[in-house]
Amino acid sequence: MPADPLHRAGNPQRSTTSPPSPGPRTSAVEVRRSARRRRTVSAYREGDRTVVLIPARMSEAEEQRWVNVMLDKLAAQESKRVLGDAELAERAERLSEQYFDGRARPTSVRWVTNQNTRWGSCTPSEGSIRLSHRLQGMPEYVVDYVLVHELAHLLVPGHGPDFWQLLEAYPRTERARGYLEGVVAADRLPHLLAARDE
Numbered sequence: 001m002p003a004d005p006l007h008r009a010g011n012p013q014r015s016t017t018s019p020p021s022p023g024p025r026t027s028a029v030e031v032r033r034s035a036r037r038r039r040t041v042s043a044y045r046e047g048d049r050t051v052v053l054i055p056a057r058m059s060e061a062e063e064q065r066w067v068n069v070m071l072d073k074l075a076a077q078e079s080k081r082v083l084g085d086a087e088l089a090e091r092a093e094r095l096s097e098q099y100f101d102g103r104a105r106p107t108s109v110r111w112v113t114n115q116n117t118r119w120g121s122c123t124p125s126e127g128s129i130r131l132s133h134r135l136q137g138m139p140e141y142v143v144d145y146v147l148v149h150e151l152a153h154l155l156v157p158g159h160g161p162d163f164w165q166l167l168e169a170y171p172r173t174e175r176a177r178g179y180l181e182g183v184v185a186a187d188r189l190p191h192l193l194a195a196r197d198e
Contacts, residue, residue, distance in 0.1 A: 029067055033058070043070035050074065075139045082136050083143075085110040092129065092147050099169040104151035111136065119180060120146045122153035129154075138179070145176030 028049045033056040043052040052070050054063060083091065089109040096104040107127035115121060115132035122129050129150040135143050148170045156163040167173050 029071070031063060031067060041066045041070060043074055045074065072139070075141060088131065088147075091144070092151060095144060095147050096151050099148055100151060100155065100166070104154040106151065106154060109147070120150045122150040124154055124157045127154060138183075141172045142176045142179050145170060145173060146180075148173075 030046075030049050030051045032051060032053050034053065035056045037053060037055045039055065041052065041054050043050060045051075050071060052067050054066055058066070088111065089106070092106055092109045093102075096102050096106075105127065106122075106129045109129045110131070111133050112130045113133045115130065116134070118132065119135060120129065120131045129147070131143070131146055131150070135146060149167065152163055152166040156166060170176075
């Protein structure tokens with residue numbers, strides 16, 4: 001984050017807006033500083049932006065750390081709300097517009113309970129996308145990644161270089177993949193420990 005002369009001067013109140021960044025959402029983040037706020041930090045969604053309220057005396061490093069913490073906290077709260085199939089389809093449409101200029105147009109997007117070895121699937125010939133119910137309750141950016149992954153298959157069926165190039169548009173691809181790999185590893189751990197103890 002570039003140095004802010006107002007911040008360096010110790011201005012008691014400051015409001016800054018940063019452009020979309022790799023976070024739970026790609027909306028802008030507005031940081032509002034207050035001299036009255038001593039220790040607490042809070043955040044909320046306001047339209048297409050996230051507002052983070054912090055004490056005026058925080059350093060830029062503390063500010064960035066708290067922005068990340070609060071973005072993750074908001075995402076966790078939002079992910080607890082289970083989306084229905086209609087909301088999932090709306091989300092897929094929004095993501096298609098955002099990352100693929102609306103070119104990926106699924107005919108159906110829905111949750112399924114019969115996918116226990118994969119997170120999602122796409123049938124390009126039918127235009128259907130199915131997401132595993134196991135994603136419900138995971139952070140929003142993870143669900144968005146799986147949706148973007150399956151939307152990309154409507155444009156490029158395989159997993160070749162063109163497919164992965166499309167996924168570069170989604171800024172949290174690596175983090176979401178790491179999260180899902182962690183879930184898979186955690187699921188395997190009890191089995192590995194049991195096998196070792198035998």
